[in-house]
Amino acid sequence: MVPAFKTVLASFGADLPGPKLAVMAISDLCVTNWYFIFGGLYLFFQSWRRSLNIQRFMDTVLLKAPIFGVVIRKATIARWTRRLATMFSAGVPLVESLDSVGGASGNTVYMEATKKIQGEVSNDTSLTFAMQNSAVFPNMVTQMVSIDEESGSLDQMLGRVTAFYEAEVLALLTAQ
Structure with missing residues (x-):
């Protein structure tokens, strides 16, 4: 959803406010590194189940x-x-x-x-x-x-x- 808005907003050539730029940067990070995110979540939940602390x-x-x-x-x-x-x-x-x-x-x-x-x-x-x-x-x-x-x-x-x-x-x- 965010990548679609990014192309539309970029076509206008307008400067975007900081929070919108931050959301788009986070979206890009998630899209390009999704396997690290899911791998990290998997490892976290596995360690959660095994570690008493x-x-x-x-x-x-x-x-x-x-x-x-x-x-x-x-x-x-x-x-x-x-x-x-x-x-x-x-x-x-x-x-x-x-x-x-x-x-x-x-x-x-x-x-x-x-x-x-x-x-x-x-x-x-x-x-x-x-x-x-x-x-x-x-x-x-x-x-x-x-x-x-x-x-x-x-x-x-x-x-x-x-x-x-x-x-x-x-x-x-x-x-x-």
């Missing part, structure tokens, strides 16, 4: 992104709480349940936080306190866990938290 960096960036970060955070919390509720309701002990929960979150930040939570819970710290220490869960989640951790119906409360966050994600994705 790059995954951590990208997951942190995605969680802080203005629009998508909120959706990603809420979807991750929904996955995390759903997996923990399922494992806990199946009778799997909490410390062992946390083993699979972190990986199921699909986010390196939450995976590492879950490992810390698991370590604290295995040292007789309450799940609520460990989640608060992780600083990745909103106050509402830790308060709801706190209420039902004491009453013994943690799996039911985690199910409610999951339903809430799944509804939030759906509302964000369908909002106009």
Whole structure:
């Protein structure tokens, strides 16, 4: 599209403003070096998948992104709480349940936080306190866990938290 405009504008012989010249220069760069661009993107995504440091960096960036970060955070919390509720309701002990929960979150930040939570819970710290220490869960989640951790119906409360966050994600994705 830009090369077509470039020939039309060049035929007029008029001087173009700086931003238009910059866009046309970027377009020329992309057209002549597309294979380097796609090769670089391919290598970046391959290293992203293989390097824990790059995954951590990208997951942190995605969680802080203005629009998508909120959706990603809420979807991750929904996955995390759903997996923990399922494992806990199946009778799997909490410390062992946390083993699979972190990986199921699909986010390196939450995976590492879950490992810390698991370590604290295995040292007789309450799940609520460990989640608060992780600083990745909103106050509402830790308060709801706190209420039902004491009453013994943690799996039911985690199910409610999951339903809430799944509804939030759906509302964000369908909002106009």
